[in-house]
Amino acid sequence: MAKKAFPTGVENHGGSLRIWFMYQGARTRESLGVPDTPKNRKIAGELRASVCFSIKTGSFNYAAQFPGSPNLKKFGIESKDILVSELAKKWLELKKMEISNNAFGRYCSIVKNMLPRIGGDRLASSVTQEDLLFIRRDLLTGNQVLKLGHKKPVKGRTVPTVNNYMGIMSGMFQFAADSGYIPDNPFSGISPMKKSRTEPDPLTREEFTRLIDACRHQQIKNMWSLAVYTGIRHGELVALAWEDIDLKAGTMVIRRNHTLTKEFTLPKTEAGTNRVINLIKPAIDVLKSQAEMTRLGKQYQVEVVLREYGRSEVHPCTFVFNPQIVTSNGLAGHHYAVGSVNQIWETAMKRAGIRYRKAYQSRHTYACWSLTAGANPNFIAKQMGHSDAQMVYRVYGSWMEDNNQEQIVILNQKLSEFAPSMPHAVGLGVNNK
Numbered sequence: 002m003a004k005k006a007f008p009t010g011v012e013n014h015g016g017s018l019r020i021w022f023m024y025q026g027a028r029t030r031e032s033l034g035v036p037d038t039p040k041n042r043k044i045a046g047e048l049r050a051s052v053c054f055s056i057k058t059g060s061f062n063y064a065a066q067f068p069g070s071p072n073l074k075k076f077g078i079e080s081k082d083i084l085v086s087e088l089a090k091k092w093l094e095l096k097k098m099e100i101s102n103n104a105f106g107r108y109c110s111i112v113k114n115m116l117p118r119i120g121g122d123r124l125a126s127s128v129t130q131e132d133l134l135f136i137r138r139d140l141l142t143g144n145q146v147l148k149l150g151h152k153k154p155v156k157g158r159t160v161p162t163v164n165n166y167m168g169i170m171s172g173m174f175q176f177a178a179d180s181g182y183i184p185d186n187p188f189s190g191i192s193p194m195k196k197s198r199t200e201p202d203p204l205t206r207e208e209f210t211r212l213i214d215a216c217r218h219q220q221i222k223n224m225w226s227l228a229v230y231t232g233i234r235h236g237e238l239v240a241l242a243w244e245d246i247d248l249k250a251g252t253m254v255i256r257r258n259h260t261l262t263k264e265f266t267l268p269k270t271e272a273g274t275n276r277v278i279n280l281i282k283p284a285i286d287v288l289k290s291q292a293e294m295t296r297l298g299k300q301y302q303v304e305v306v307l308r309e310y311g312r313s314e315v316h317p318c319t320f321v322f323n324p325q326i327v328t329s330n331g332l333a334g335h336h337y338a339v340g341s342v343n344q345i346w347e348t349a350m351k352r353a354g355i356r357y358r359k360a361y362q363s364r365h366t367y368a369c370w371s372l373t374a375g376a377n378p379n380f381i382a383k384q385m386g387h388s389d390a391q392m393v394y395r396v397y398g399s400w401m402e403d404n405n406q407e408q409i410v411i412l413n414q415k416l417s418e419f420a421p422s423m424p425h426a427v428g429l430g431v432n433n434k
Contacts, residue, residue, distance in 0.1 A: 007042060007046075008042060008043070008045065008046025008049065009046070009049070010022055010046070010049040010050075010053070011042055011045045011046050011049060013037045014030075014032060016036065016037060017032060017033065017034055017035060017036060017037065018032075018033045018035055018036070018037050018041055018042065018045045019031060019032040019033055020033065020045055020048060020049040020052070021049075022049060022052050022053050022056065023053075023056070024056060024061075024063070024076070025076060029072055031067050031070060031072065033045055033048070052066065062181050062184070063076065063078050064078050064079065064081045064082070064181065065081060065126075065178075065181045065182065065183060065184045066184045068081070068082030068124065068126045068183075069082060069124075081180075081181050081182050082124050082125065082126050082182060082183075083124070083125050083177065083182045084121065084122060084123065084124060084125065085116065085119055085120060085121050085122075085123055085124070085125050085128065086116060086121030086122065088125050088173065088174075088176075088177050088182065089112050089116060089121070089173060092172075092173045092176050092177075093105075093108060093109060093112060095176075096108060098310045099310075101260070101266055101306065101308075102260070102262050102264055102266075102306065103260035103261060103262045103264070103266065106261070106262050108169055111165070111166050111169050111170070112169070112170070112173070114166070115136075115166060115170050118136045118139070118140075119132070119133075119136065119170075125174070125177050125182055125183050126182070126183045126184070128174070128183075128187050129187055130187045130188070130189075130190060130191060132187070133167070133170075133187055133188060133191060134191065137163060137167060137191070137194075140157065140158050140162075140163045140166060141157045141158060141160070141163055142157045143156055143157040143158075159196075160194050160195075160196040160197075161196050163194065164193040164194060164196070167188065167191065167193070168193070170188065171186065171188035171191075174186045174187060174188055175188070201362070201365035201368065201369055201396065201397060202358050202362055202365065203362060203365050203366035203368075203369040203370065204229070204355075204358070204362065204363075204366045208353075208355050208356075209229060209366070211353040211354070211355060212225065212349055212350065212353050212355060213225060213226060214353070215349045215350075215352040215353035216349050218327050219290065219294070220291065220294055220295075220322060220323075220326060220327055221327070221345060221349070223287045223288075223290055223291040223322075224238065224322050224337075224342075224345075225346070225349070225363065226283070226284075226287045227284055227287050227288065227291075228363040228364070228367075229363050229366050229367055229370075230280075230281055230283050230284035230287065230367065231253065231278050231280070231284055231367060231384070232363075232364050232366075232367030232368055232371075232381075232384060232385045233255060233278065233364070233385075233386075234258065234268070234269065234273075234364065234386070235339050235342050235343070235360060235361070235363075236258040236259045236260060236269075236339050237255050237257070237258050237259075237268060237273075238322070238342070239259050239320075239322060239336055239337040239338065239339060239342060240257045240258055240259040240265060240318075240320075240336070241253070241255075241320070241321045241322070242316070242317075242318035242319055242320055242321060243292070243295070243296055243319045243320075243321060244300075244316075244317055244318060244319060246288060246321070248285060248288060248289065248292070251279060251280045251285055252277050252278065252279060252280060253277070253278045253280055253284075253288075254275060254276070254277055254278075255268055255273060255274070255275070255276050255278065255386065256268075256274070256275055256305075256316065257303070257305050257316060259336070259338070259339055260339070261339055261340060263338060264306055265303050265304065265305045265306065265316070266305065266306045266307075267305065267306075267307060267308060268386060269386065270386055270387070270388065271388070272383075272386055272387060272388040273385075273386025273387075276383065276384075276386055278384055279384070288321070291321055291322070294323075294326055295319070295320065295321060295322070295323050295326065296319070298319050298320070298323055298335075299319070299335065300317050300318065300319045301317075301318050301319075301320070301335060302315050302316075302317060302318075303315065303316045303317075303318045318336075320335055320336040322336070322337055323335055323336065324336070324337050324341070342360065343359075343360045346360035346363075347360070364385070365396075365397075367385075368381055368385065368393065368396075368397055369397065371384075372393075372397060378390040378393040378394060378397075381393055
């Protein structure tokens with residue numbers, strides 16, 4: 002019978018595989034804890050070759066590659082292995098300095114949701130790609146919720162949400178790999194799942210009229226009219242102050258945003274900060290109507306968090322939309338919150354009997370209406386706070402194609418005014434000789 006072949010440096014030890022290699026001049030053995038099978042032998046041989054290469058190039062991290070190994074003490078190496086819960090705490094603490102409080106809140110929420118699924122009390126080095134693929138499946142289907150203490154099954158999450166969860170946790174484990182806590186990021190090789198592109202679903206002009214008519218206070222009518230006529234984000238809408246508006250020049254400067262964590266920040270993107278929006282006449286009329294209610298209101302000194310960690314500045318703000326003039330219970334603040342704006346939209350949609358869309362469709366409505374009217378995509382991008390027109394083409398590309406016939410009508414109207422008249426062809430015949 003032929004003797005079983007082992008790759009160089011791989012051997013059977015009590016039915017399990019182990020590898021040996023030279024480290025600091027000594028032959029060193031490490032048990033892999035996997036059964037002796039042909040497939041495992043091949044993998045063990047590849048691992049041993051990788052270890053030897055790392056040692057030769059000076060990049061070998063013994064504690065990260067073999068956490069808990071008894072050989073660490075022999076070589077005077079301190080193990081850096083870490084529990085998943087401890088890793089999460091350390092990573093979030095350091096991440097807080099890089100991102101906004103609003104983003105940090107989302108990170109904390111996702112980590113809190115994922116820790117029970119991954120296992121907070123297990124070593125980070127023990128998390129495998131297989132574990133993560135099963136977790137991803139359970140996030141999509143909702144299968145694991147009963148194990149986590151829920152009494153009833155919960156609907157699975159959407160593909161974009163799951164991709165976001167996996168991406169953020171991948172960042173945490175990449176930090177662990179870069180810091181030497183684990184040999185490799187177990188998320189490596191897990192590609193984001195493909196998702197269907199969400200098409201814009203703008204209001205028709207008839208639906209927009211019904212929506213505005215369904216708003217019971219003039220300020221609410223003005224709020225949603227301005228949102229549709231300018232395409233600004235809702236956080237920018239509620240943070241808008243009269244100090245940012247020049248009705249004579251017909252311009253509005255976007256200087257700040259209000260987040261779900263109830264703080265004022267700079268707008269979402271660099272391109273969107275201090276951008277000047279050129280107001281169309283309906284938007285100017287809306288602001289003139291709103292000025293009668295809030296232009297002479299109280300000015301507040303608002304702290305705005307800057308992108309640089311630990312820095313902020315103060316903006317004087319007389320808010321354009323003030324909930325105090327709508328409610329009479331004395332509990333309203335001097336500006337709207339983003340969450341309450343969404344509720345106001347939903348109420349108006351129901352009252353108008355319009356097919357439901359999310360409030361963000363007010364922004365899509367502006368873009369689609371502008372494109373249909375023949376506006377330049379670069380102009381629209383700047384108005385909406387994008388760095389260039391690529392976002393407009395990517396999000397509204399199919400919409401633009403669907404409206405090709407309307408574009409032909411526009412071109413016929415515009416070009417026919419100065420197109421040179423062409424002579425009619427002379428008919429062929431004996432009389433034309």
